[in-house]
Every structure is written in C-alpha cells, then in structure tokens.
Amino acid sequence: MQKQQGALFMRIAVLLSVLLLLLLQGASAEADADVAAASESNWNDKVKVFTVATEPTDGYNRYYRSARVYDIEVTTLGLGKEWKGGDMQHPGGGFKLNLLRKAISPFKNDPEKIILFTDSYDVLITAPLEEIVEKFKDSGAKVLISAEKYCWPDKSLANAYPEVEGKASRFLNSGAFIGYAPQVYGLLEDPIEDTADDQLYLTKVFLNDAKRSKLGLKLDTQSKLFQNLHGAKNDVKLKVDLESNQGVLQNVDFMTTPAILHGNGLSKVDLNAYANYLAKTFNGVCLLCHENRLELDNTNLPVISLALIAPQPVPFYDRFLEGIRKINYPKKSLHLFIYSNAALHDDDTKSYVEKHGEEYASAKYILSTDELDERQGRQLALDKARLHNSDYMFYVDADALIDDGEVLRELLALNKQFVGPLFTKHHELWSNFWGALSDGGYYARSHDYVDIVKRDLLGIFNVPHVTSIYLVKSSAFDAMSFQHKEFDPDMALCESLRNAGIFMYISNQRYFGHLVNTDNFNSTVTRPDFYTLFSNRYDWTEKYIHPNYSQQLNATYPIPQPCPDVFWFQIVTDAFCDDLVAIMEAHGSWSDGSNSDARLEGGYEAVPTRDIHMKQVGLEPLYLKFLQMFVRPLQERVFTGYFHNPPRSLMNFMVRYRPDEQPSLRPHHDSSTYTINIAMNHAGIDYEGGGCRFLRYNCSVVDTKKGWMLMHPGRLTHYHEGLLVTEGTRYIMISFIDP
Ligand SMILES: *[C@@H]1O[C@H](CO)[C@@H](O)[C@H](O)[C@H]1NC(C)=O
Ligand SMILES: *[C@@H]1O[C@H](CO)[C@@H](O)[C@H](O)[C@H]1NC(C)=O
Ligand SMILES: *[C@@H]1O[C@H](CO)[C@@H](O)[C@H](O)[C@H]1NC(C)=O
Ligand SMILES: *[C@@H]1O[C@H](CO)[C@@H](O)[C@H](O)[C@H]1NC(C)=O
Numbered sequence: 165m166q167k168q169q170g171a172l173f174m175r176i177a178v179l180l181s182v183l184l185l186l187l188l189q190g191a192s193a194e195a196d197a198d199v200a201a202a203s204e205s206n207w208n209d210k211v212k213v214f215t216v217a218t219e220p221t222d223g224y225n226r227y228y229r230s231a232r233v234y235d236i237e238v239t240t241l242g243l244g245k246e247w248k249g250g251d252m253q254h255p256g257g258g259f260k261l262n263l264l265r266k267a268i269s270p271f272k273n274d275p276e277k278i279i280l281f282t283d284s285y286d287v288l289i290t291a292p293l294e295e296i297v298e299k300f301k302d303s304g305a306k307v308l309i310s311a312e313k314y315c316w317p318d319k320s321l322a323n324a325y326p327e328v329e330g331k332a333s334r335f336l337n338s339g340a341f342i343g344y345a346p347q348v349y350g351l352l353e354d355p356i357e358d359t360a361d362d363q364l365y366l367t368k369v370f371l372n373d374a375k376r377s378k379l380g381l382k383l384d385t386q387s388k389l390f391q392n393l394h395g396a397k398n399d400v401k402l403k404v405d406l407e408s409n410q411g412v413l414q415n416v417d418f419m420t421t422p423a424i425l426h427g428n429g430l431s432k433v434d435l436n437a438y439a440n441y442l443a444k445t446f447n448g449v450c451l452l453c454h455e456n457r458l459e460l461d462n463t464n465l466p467v468i469s470l471a472l473i474a475p476q477p478v479p480f481y482d483r484f485l486e487g488i489r490k491i492n493y494p495k496k497s498l499h500l501f502i503y504s505n506a507a508l509h510d511d512d513t514k515s516y517v518e519k520h521g522e523e524y525a526s527a528k529y530i531l532s533t534d535e536l537d538e539r540q541g542r543q544l545a546l547d548k549a550r551l552h553n554s555d556y557m558f559y560v561d562a563d564a565l566i567d568d569g570e571v572l573r574e575l576l577a578l579n580k581q582f583v584g585p586l587f588t589k590h591h592e593l594w595s596n597f598w599g600a601l602s603d604g605g606y607y608a609r610s611h612d613y614v615d616i617v618k619r620d621l622l623g624i625f626n627v628p629h630v631t632s633i634y635l636v637k638s639s640a641f642d643a644m645s646f647q648h649k650e651f652d653p654d655m656a657l658c659e660s661l662r663n664a665g666i667f668m669y670i671s672n673q674r675y676f677g678h679l680v681n682t683d684n685f686n687s688t689v690t691r692p693d694f695y696t697l698f699s700n701r702y703d704w705t706e707k708y709i710h711p712n713y714s715q716q717l718n719a720t721y722p723i724p725q726p727c728p729d730v731f732w733f734q735i736v737t738d739a740f741c742d743d744l745v746a747i748m749e750a751h752g753s754w755s756d757g758s759n760s761d762a763r764l765e766g767g768y769e770a771v772p773t774r775d776i777h778m779k780q781v782g783l784e785p786l787y788l789k790f791l792q793m794f795v796r797p798l799q800e801r802v803f804t805g806y807f808h809n810p811p812r813s814l815m816n817f818m819v820r821y822r823p824d825e826q827p828s829l830r831p832h833h834d835s836s837t838y839t840i841n842i843a844m845n846h847a848g849i850d851y852e853g854g855g856c857r858f859l860r861y862n863c864s865v866v867d868t869k870k871g872w873m874l875m876h877p878g879r880l881t882h883y884h885e886g887l888l889v890t891e892g893t894r895y896i897m898i899s900f901i902d903p
Contacts, residue, residue: 207293208237212277212345214267215240215284216260218247222581222667223285223432229455230443234292240284241267248358258356261365265352271345279348282340282424285665286432290413290442291423299389299423300342306380307343307351309336309366310390310426317361324371331399331417332385336370337392338363339426347379387415391422393438394429402441402611409448411441433601436626436667437610450623453673458579466556466576467525468635469499469549474513474562475538475653477506477687479696480680480703485516487566487677492573495523499552502529503541508687509562526552539646539653546644557636563680564596564633565703571676575635578624578671582661584634586616586672589679590702593617596679597670598629605651605659616672624671629658632679640666678702689782690750691743697786708740709794710871717797727863730876731802735794741844741870745895747783748776748818757826771832773886774825775898778816787816791899795840799875799901803838808902816899818844821854821889829886831859836878836900843868844895851892858884868896878903 213231217224217240224240231238241263248259264281271277278297282289289296300308311333315322328334343351356365369375370383384390391400391413405412412421425442427435439445445452472488474481491498500521504513510531521527528548530536536544542559549557558572564587575583588595595617599610607629615621631654636644643664648656661668681699686692697704712734715721724732754774755761761769763777778784792810800807813836821827847854847868855866856874860883865874876882878900 207297208235210276210278211280211293211297212268212271213238213280213282213293214264215282215287216242216263217284218242218245221285221665223665226439226667227282227284227287227289230289230439233444234289236289236293239267257358257362258360258365259358261352261356261362262358265349268345268349268352272349274345277345278342279345280340280342281348283426286427286435287339288425288427288435288439288443289423290425291421296342296389296423303382303384303388305343305382306347307341308382308384308389309341309370310339310392310424311335311383311385311387312337312392312428313395314429316429317364318367321367321371328385333383333387333392333396334385336363336367336383337390337426337428338366339392339428340390340424341366342389343380347381350375350379351381386418386420387422388418388420389422390424390426391415392426392428393431393434394427396431397434400438402438410444411438411446413438413442433628433662436628437600437612440612440623440625446623450673453578453624453671456579457577460573460576465494465497467497467499467552467554468493468556468558468572469501469545469552469554470524471542471545471549471557471559472500472502472562473538473542473545473559474502474504474506474509475541476682477508477685477692478562478680478682479685479693479700480565480707481509481512481562482693483703483707484562484565484680485512487564488560489520490566490569491571492569495520496525498524499548499554500524500527501545501548502527503536503538503545504530505532505536505538505541506687507532508692539656542646542653542657546641549638550641555638557638557641559634559636561632563682564677565680566633566677568674568676570674571633572635574674574676575671578669580624580635580669581637581640581666582630582634583624583669583671584630584632585674585676586619586670587632587677587679588617589681590700592681594679594681596630596632597625597627597668599625599627601628605655616670619672619675622673624669624673626667627670628662628668629655630668630670631658633677634668640664690747694740694743694747695783695786697789708737708743710734710736713794717801719801723802726865726874727858727876728861729881730858730863730865730874731798732865733798733873733875734871735798735842735873736871738871741842741895744818744897745844747781748820748895751776751781753780754820754825771829773817773819773829774821775817775819784816787899788813791816791840791901795873795875795899795901798873799838802875803877806837808837811901812903813899813901814903817897819886819896819898821886821894821896822851823889823891827853827890828888831883831885833880833883834878834900835903837902839876839878839882840899840901841874841876842897843870843872843874844897845893846870847894851889851894853888853890854894855887856884857887858882 213236215238268279312335313333315335325334351369370381399415399417401414401416403412403414414421502513504510513529517527517529530541571585598607599613600608602608643661643666645660646653646656680703683699716733726732754776757772757774759769759772778787791813796811855864857864
C-alpha cells in the first residue's frame with residue numbers, strides 16, 4: 165500500500181517538504197487582522213453574499229467557517245427547507261435560483277450593490293471580500309461566472325461557446341458567480357422550475373449573444389476568482405503564502421490564486437484535501453483543532469456504543485482487550501458489543517464479557533460459531549447502537565491496540581460526525597487512513613500522507629478513508645452502510661459516508677495507540693502470538709520480555725550472582741514461559757534420553773536430556789533473534805570485553821525433568837562459550853527439587869524463578885549437574901552460545 169509512486173510522487177513530496185518547512189518556520193503571522201476589521205462592515209454592505217443550503221452538512225459548516233474567518237457575512241437561503249431541486253449530491257436545481265431571485269429582488273435597482281452567489285456544500289472561500297471584489301472588477305464583467313473544463317449537462321452546446329486559448333476553462337459552471345445586482349437579477353429573470361437544471365438555465369442565458377452583451381456576462385476562464393476543481397488536478401498546486409504563513413491554492417496554468425474553490429463533480433475529495441490547509445485552518449500549527457470543541461460534562465456524558473470487531477484472527481488479542489480496559493469512560497455509559505469471527509478469539513471474547521460485562525450498560529457478543537460475516541457483524545453493532553439510542557458509536561477493530569485510555573474523550577472533544585485517531589503499525593508507514601483515492605475508489609497516496617503518518621504535520625485532517633478505530637455521531641448513523649457488491653465493508657462504509665457528505669477526520673495530535681501487523685499471521689499453530697517477533701516486535705516485546713529487563717542494562721544496577729560467575733537476570737514474562745511450554749507440549753516429540761540423537765550432526769549425544777529443539781517447532785530463527793536482541797546485551801554487561809554479534813547458537817532446546825522420566829542430569833561441561841538457562845516454571849509450586857549445582861564451587865541454585873535466566877561460562881570452570889526433581893515437572897530453556 166505504501167509503494168512509491170515514482171517521479172510524480174517524489175516531486176510532490178519535495179514540494180510538500182518545502183511547504184512543511186515554511187509552515188514550521190514562519191512566526192505566527194497574525195496578519196493585519198485588526199486593520200482589516202475597520203473596513204469589513206463596509207465591505208459587507210457593498211457586497212451581499214448568498215448561498216443555498218437546506219441542511220447544515222459538514223460541507224456547509226466548512227463553507228460558513230471559511231466565510232467567517234474572512235469576516236464575510238453570508239445569507240443562507242433555504243436552511244431547514246425541504247430541498248426541491250434534485251438530489252442532495254447535486255444541489256443545483258432551479259430551486260436554488262428561485263430562492264436567490266427572491267432574495268436579491270430588493271437590490272435589483274441598486275447599481276452599486278454587488279451580489280456574490282456560491283454553492284456551499286462543496287465550496288470554500290479563501291480570501292476577503294476586498295480581494296474578491298478587486299478580482300471581479302479587474303475582469304471588466306458585469307457578471308462574472310465560474311468556468312470549468314466540461315460542458316454539462318448538455319454536451320451538444322459545447323460548440324456554441326466562445327473559443328478559449330490553451331488550458332483555459334471554456335464552459336459555464338453554476339456553482340458561483342458575482343455581479344452587480346441589476347445584472348444578476350437580469351440573469352435570473354426568466355422563470356425556472358424548482359426541479360429544472362440551473363446550470364443548463366444559466367448556460368442558455370450565457371449563450372444568448374444579445375443577453376450576454378446586455379448583461380455584461382463573462383466566464384472566469386482563467387480561474388482568476390473562481391476555481392472549479394473537477395478535471396483540474398494538474399492545474400492547481402498547494403503553496404504557502406510567505407506573508408501569512410498559510411496555505412493558498414494556486415492555478416499554475418495562469419499563475420492566479422483563485423479566491424473561491426468549488427469541488428464540483430468528482431472533485432469533492434480533492435477539495436477536502438486542499439481545504440485541510442486553506443482558509444486559516446493551518447499556519448504551522450493546526451488552528452482548526454481548537455475550534456468548536458465539545459466540553460464534556462462528567463455528570464451527563466454521551467451514551468456510547470462500543471463495538472469491538474474481530475473479523476479475522478489477529479495477534480495479541482489479549483493486549484487488544486487490555487487496551488479496551490484502559491478506555492477512560494464510565495462503563496455505565498458504554499454499551500459493549502463484541503463481534504468475533506475467529507475461533508481463536510472466541511474464548512477470550514466470552515471470558516471478557518463474563519468477567520467485565522456487568523460493569524457496562526449492556527454487553528453482548530457474537531462468536532465465530534454464530535456464522536455472521538463481517539458486514540453482518542458491523543451492521544448488527546450499528547443496529548444495537550440505534551436500539552440503545554446511543555449518541556455515538558465507537559468502533560475499534562481487533563488490530564487497533566489502544567495505549568492511551570484518553571482516546572475516547574479526546575475524540576469526543578473534537579466534536580465531529582466522524583473522527584478517528586491516527587494509528588500506525590510501529591515504525592511503518594502503514595496506517596488506518598488513506599489520504600487520497602484512486603479513480604476506482606481504492607488507495608492512493610496523498611502529498612501529505614507521510615507527513616501525517618510520521619507526525620511531522622500535526623492536526624486534524626479531512627480524508628476519504630478511515631478504518632480500524634473511529635467515533636461516529638448518531639447524526640451519521642443513517643448514512644452508514646457496509647453493503648457493497650465490490651468493496652469490503654470498510655471501503656463500503658467510507659464510500660457511504662462520502663456520498664452523504666459526511667467528513668471523515670483523522671487526528672494525529674496525540675499518540676493514542678497502534679496497529680498490530682496481521683501479515684503472515686498463522687492462527688492455526690499453538691500460541692500463535694509467540695511466532696510474531698519479526699512482524700510485531702513492539703507487541704512481542706511488551707508481551708514476552710520481562711518488565712524489569714531494561715533496568716538491568718544500567719551499569720549501576722546490581723546483577724545477582726548466586727554462584728561465582730553465574731549471573732541471574734529477569735528476562736521473560738510468565739506468558740513467554742507458558743506459551744513456549746504449551747508449544748513444546750503440543751509438539752510432544754520429546755527425545756528419548758538415549759545417546760543416539762538423529763537431530764545432531766554426529767548423531768550422538770554424550771549427555772542426553774529429554775528435550776525438544778527450537779528447530780522442531782519452527783522457532784529457531786526467532787530464538788536466535790531473541791538471543792541477539794535481549795541476551796547479548798546482558799552478556800556484555802557481565803562478561804566485559806566479549807562482543808559477538810550476533811551470538812551463534814546451534815542448540816536451543818527445552819528440557820523436561822520429571823521423576824518418572826529423566827529426573828536429573830549427571831555432571832558435564834557445555835560446548836559453549838557461555839550457556840543460558842531460563843526457568844520456565846516455579847520451583848516449589850510446579851515441581852519439587854531440581855536446580856543446578858556447580859561442582860568446582862560446591863554451589864547450587866535451587867530456588868530458580870520463572871522467567872529468570874542463569875548465565876554462566878560453558879567450559880572448564882563451570883562443570884555442573886542438574887539436580888534431582890522429586891515431584892512434578894520442571895522445564896528449562898537452554899542455549900549453548902558461541903560453541
Ligand atoms: C500454519 O501452521 C500450520 C501448522 O504448523 C502449517 O501446517 C501451515 O502450513 C502454516 N500456514 C502457513 C501459511 O504458514
Ligand atoms: C521489578 O523489580 C522491582 C524491584 O526493582 C520489583 O519490586 C518488581 O516486583 C519487579 N517486577 C516484576 C514483574 O517482577
Ligand atoms: C542508571 O541508574 C541510576 C541509578 O538508579 C540512575 O540515576 C541513572 O539515571 C540510570 N541511567 C540510565 C541511563 O538510565
Ligand atoms: C558442599 O556444600 C554442602 C552444603 O551446601 C555441604 O554440606 C558439603 O559439605 C559441601 N561439600 C564440600 C566438598 O565442601
């Protein structure tokens with residue numbers, strides 16, 4: 165997914181790095197806002213700005229905000245009314261023009277008054293009125309209408325348009341226009357049905373030569389004021405304005421900086437991406453992040469449906485559930501729903517609900533035996549949320565491990581219809597969002613993807629696709645759908661939200677957790693998590709390496725020495741021991757304890773034990789890595805001056821001692837430079853007797869501790885024996901290092 169996209173990508177990446185650098189460098193340019201304020205009322209008097217919106221969608225709110233940050237007063241027509249002009253996706257329609265005609269009629273005889281009309285759901289204003297009017301006046305038109313590259317809806321009219329040069333936009337787009345009140349009124353003079361096409365209507369007026377010259381109509385073919393983005397991807401570039409340290413969108417064909425941007429047609433996702441940096445959302449820091457935040461009232465918290473989704477086996481499901489426990493939110497305000505479609509996770513799922521279910525407002529689980537597919541599982545979670553009248557749904561997939569329990573409150577505070585925290589695989593560019601879409605609706609890398617993932621840019625970003633962990637407000641529930649004939653449920657959901665005009669935000673302001681890597685996860689082996697050191701180093705270490713491991717690397721930390729030159733370390737967790745013993749016992753082919761051993765090169769073992777080699781359970785490479793990562797640094801602490809990296813070890817094996825099998829081992833040297841011996845279970849609990857005696861010093865270690873490792877020289881000085889186990893079973897894990 166993170167494949168490089170060749171030269172184009174590199175070019176954009178370079179550009180963006182420059183952008184980033186500038187954003188970071190610039191002092192917070194509180195541009196001369198106060199000076200501007202003096203004349204703003206004046207401008208709002210001269211120019212009347214109208215838009216049409218029947219619902220305050222995310223797009224509308226973004227539009228309205230962009231007007232506000234430039235002190236532009238907008239009159240919204242139709243808010244709360246039933247839309248009568250086609251469907252929501254095409255807020256064109258005669259309805260719009262009819263509303264506008266009525267609204268401007270008081271000004272129709274005022275030649276001084278300027279009327280600016282724009283759509284709202286997919287429009288962004290990026291400049292103050294003063295600049296907008298200047299651009300309008302420079303055009304020499306009485307009414308300046310935005311232009312695009314496609315002739316629509318009646319292609320047959322294309323040739324009737326005046327010719328344009330080069331890359332100019334030839335055709336009218338009805339999403340935005342500006343003009344003097346009498347001429348704008350004249351443009352709308354003819355009646356139009358509410359449901360008729362407004363663009364066709366305006367096109368016909370424009371193509372009427374007499375009307376065009378009488379009303380002084382012009383198209384903004386060079387995007388001096390208006391930029392329609394459909395089909396214009398290569399015409400525009402995001403840049404930083406050095407004075408304000410803010411993003412601007414430049415039309416690179418004509419070197420213009422259009423002030424009103426329209427995500428017409430299929431370009432809504434493009435507008436969303438640009439808008440992350442435009443209209444004072446960003447000036448080196450995220451300005452948007454602090455706006456419109458929700459203050460949580462702890463006495464009256466929103467009710468949330470927490471949906472945990474495990475469509476397939478994942479490593480570290482236990483750690484996933486621990487992450488869920490960390491969520492700092494009253495359980496009584498959470499309805500828990502767990503969907504497991506993996507037999508591997510059924511038991512843990514059941515026992516989690518049995519153990520903690522009572523604490524939640526309600527708790528319900530679906531297991532793999534219920535045979536619900538992922539779409540049904542996710543849908544059922546949504547149905548339950550509706551049933552519980554939840555204010556929000558918090559979806560967390562089983563590959564999303566929460567490290568910071570504040571995640572839910574922080575997402576709530578952002579006050580969005582849909583927002584997820586950035587989660588990435590550790591030290592990888594793989595994340596839970598897409599910055600852009602390919603034509604087919606699949607993944608495409610965006611110019612800022614790497615900066616967001618690496619958290620070089622911090623903020624909240626409107627993106628086309630978010631998975632794994634996200635919070636959805638109830639106002640978006642009706643738009644959510646997991647059904648699709650081609651897309652997987654995640655893609656289906658994101659598409660349904662895009663189609664409904666619901667913005668999906670990703671927030672990377674804080675680190676809240678990470679994704680586990682499910683690649684090559686073989687869930688059919690015994691204790692599959694144990695096998696994932698290479699694919700999930702972070703979680704493997706957290707689960708299997710002793711929490712006190714690192715402090716032993718500090719030269720001031722005293723390492724216990726129960727016998728001369730025998731060192732004792734805390735190295736692995738109980739989970740390590742339990743999983744490894746389970747793996748060995750499941751394999752079950754313990755050697756017979758005789759001198760003949762086909763596993764060895766010579767076929768002969770002088771001091772045989774009952775054992776299983778790491779090779780036999782497919783863990784040899786993993787164990788060698790473990791020796792290198794965790795054993796070697798400890799060795800370097802205690803046997804100063806000996807450096808062998810990586811350590812070599814031909815024999816890594818688990819030994820089983822028990823009274824009815826092999827209870828002890830006669831004195832011997834090891835063929836190693838040094839030997840490690842990790843206790844896999846508890847002396848005095850799991851077995852009686854046992855231990856290791858070093859004959860030269862007449863010194864024994866008998867109270868061995870589970871997860872602790874003995875390290876001693878192999879030859880000459882440390883002749884040793886395995887002491888008698890009198891009851892139970894003792895397991896130890898042995899390596900002969902640097903033979
Ligand atoms: C998964 O493990 C099983 C049991 O060891 C093995 O037979 C199978 O080949 C493995 N599958 C993969 C894809 O490695
Ligand atoms: C880690 O070491 C401290 C003493 O330094 C000890 O109190 C604690 O129990 C150890 N942790 C574990 C998990 O053994
Ligand atoms: C090592 O331990 C000492 C004493 O506990 C402590 O002061 C020092 O900061 C530690 N050094 C490192 C690098 O952690
Ligand atoms: C070895 O140590 C044990 C007890 O620790 C003691 O009883 C015995 O006498 C010692 N043997 C020798 C040869 O010193």
